[in-house]
Amino acid sequence: MLFDIHTHILPRMDDGAGSSAESCEMLRTLKQQGVDAVIATPHFRGHKDTLHGFFARREASYAQLMKYYDREVMPEIYLGAEVRYFKGITESPDFLKLALGESPYILLEPPYGVFPDGMVAELKNFVNAVDEKLIIAHVDRYLSTNPWETVCALCDGEKIRGQVNAEAFLRFIGRKNAVALLENHVCSYLAxxxxxxxKRKPMMAPAMKQIGKHCRQDTIEQLIRNHTELYHAVKKGALR
Ligand SMILES: [Fe+2]
Structure with missing residues (x-):
């Protein structure tokens, strides 16, 4: 199944969909592209958001969208967050409450540029001490500013997994890296x-077409398995 684990489809929640009409158009497009389910992952920025305020805004936005939601032509929707990293974030009890649906996975966005000093060690210590696991958002964006080895050392494919953006497969420059991220199991998910x-409309189908052209069959099968397993975990709270 195709499960999009990173989207900004909630209306007026962040820099994503600007209205319920746009949310619905995005969801219809995703469904037309073969996406069966999505997680809405609005930005959570700890220096600006409180957990209570974030959840209240997310619930309100979701409730607004549900007025127009049509299960026949739109994917299932689950709730999550894209959590911006800052030094010490893993020590906050709030961090554990920001997982994707019922799963133990937290979608984490490092700052752009060079990884902050100590970030890799902090994240490794975190996953070794708790049951939660991390998914690093759009790993493709960090390859121009961090050595391949550093990115590989962070995303071990087990407790810290990578996610590559669909758009990375659609640009000639960068596609080679995107393919390598999947082939080397640095990234376990496409989103x-x-x-x-x-400018940032759904692109899952064109990305899957490129993946079909450039990736090995066993890599594609593993990708689909990863997405299916995560879907069940998000839905039912398994995959620990
Ligand atoms: Fe995002």
Whole structure:
């Protein structure tokens, strides 16, 4: 199954969908592209958001969207967050409450550029001490500023997994890296990270087409298995 684990489809929640109409258009497009389920992952930025405020805004936005939701032509929707890393975030009790649906996975976004000093060690210590696991958002974006070895050392494919953005497969420059991220199991997941219907519209189907052309069959089968397993964990709280 195709399960999009990183989207900004909730209306007026962050820099994603600007209205319920745009959310619905994004969801219909995702469904047309073969996506069966999505996780809404609005940005959580600990220096600006409180957990209570974030959950209240997310619930309100989701409730607004549900007024127009049509199961026949839209994917299932689960709730999560894209959590921005800052030094010490893993020590916050709030961090554990930001998992994707019922799963033990937290979608974490490092700051752009060079990884902050101590970040890799902090994240490794975190996953070794708790049951939760991490998914690093759009790993493809960090390859221009961090050595391949550093990125590989962070995303071990077990307790810290990588996610590559669909758009990385659609640009000639960068596609080679995106393919290598999947082939080397640095990234376990593909996601859209769609924000709107203009410059960041859903691209899962075109990305899957490129993956079909450039990746090995066993890599593609593993990718689909990873997504299916995560779907069940998000839905029912398994995969620990
Ligand atoms: Fe995102």
């Amino acid at each position: 859209d990270d769609t924000h709107n219907m203009q």
